[in-house]
Amino acid sequence: MEINPTQLSSVKPLRATTVDSASKGDQGLERAQELKQAYGDFIGKTFFGQLMKSMRSSVGKPAYFDGGRAEEVFRGQLDQTLADHMTVASSDRIADPMFRHQFPEQAELLAAAEEQNKSDLTDLSALRRR
Numbered sequence: 001m002e003i004n005p006t007q008l009s010s011v012k013p014l015r016a017t018t019v020d021s022a023s024k025g026d027q028g029l030e031r032a033q034e035l036k037q038a039y040g041d042f043i044g045k046t047f048f049g050q051l052m053k054s055m056r057s058s059v060g061k062p063a064y065f066d067g068g069r070a071e072e073v074f075r076g077q078l079d080q081t082l083a084d085h086m087t088v089a090s091s092d093r094i095a096d097p098m099f100r101h102q103f104p105e106q107a108e109l110l111a112a113a114e115e116q117n118k119s120d121l122t123d124l125s126a127l128r129r130r
Helices: 026-058 070-089 095-102 106-125
Strands: none
Touching: 026 070, 026 095, 026 106, 095 106
């Protein structure tokens, strides 16, 4: 297959929505939150799924307390459940920095919304009785 360099000039990389289109109200914020959640799930489940698979392949069968065929059948489901829980527990340390690097516009939008929520809570705390 030959690639003509003139064909490549029209090829543009895929980009997520920009701040201009994402900043149109709550819909842009909602889409950014959905993107962050989906990205975190993908990164966590992929990383921890491979981690569990690698761990299982490096360890032999135990001499005692082996579940036999039933354990082999349900091991994949157990690993998937463990990967889900590890994803939730550590997404702020693994997936969030990657999300900020991969999608800076959406990360900026989410950070601005979070900062706005913090300032709203600060205003409410000033009204508290002393």
